[in-house]
Amino acid sequence: MPFAVGVIQTLGFPGVLAAADAMVKGARVTxxxxxxxxxxxxxxxxxxxxxxxxxxxxxxxxxxxKTPGCAEISYYIVPNPPENLEAVLPIQYTAKVERFI
Known part of the structure; x- marks a missing residue:
């Protein structure tokens, strides 16, 4: 099964907190x-x-x-990222960040 990486950038902390909450509640993602x-x-x-x-x-x-005082700046989805991307960026699964099963 191919895995993807999704990233959202927001203006302000409440916006990123709301986005993170909605993402993990809205789909089977980590x-x-x-x-x-x-x-x-x-x-x-x-x-x-x-x-x-x-x-x-x-x-x-x-x-x-929908978060007051915050805005979504940008977002991006990388379907099936190559291994060298995982080696450079902090997006790999670890013992602290286990894959959602």
Whole structure:
């Protein structure tokens, strides 16, 4: 089963929190990364089956847009990322971040 990576960038912490919550509740995905992007912008990344990541990202974008004072800046989905991408970016499954089964 091919796995994908989905990323949402928001303006403000409440927006990224709402997006992360909506994504993990909306589909069978794993939250693999969260961090500060720049200038009050935050980023959250999820992994899961390609068919699950797209609806999760859509739910996260909708949640971020509905959060007062926050906005969705950008988003991106990478279907079936190559191994070297996992080696460079913090998107791999670890003991701390186990794959959702």
């Amino acid at each position: 939250l693999v990364y969260y961090g500060l992007a720049e200038r009050g912008e935050f980023i959250v990344a999820i992994r899961g089956a390609t068919s699950e990541v797209k609806p999760a990202i859509e739910a996260g974008i909708e949640a971020a847009k």
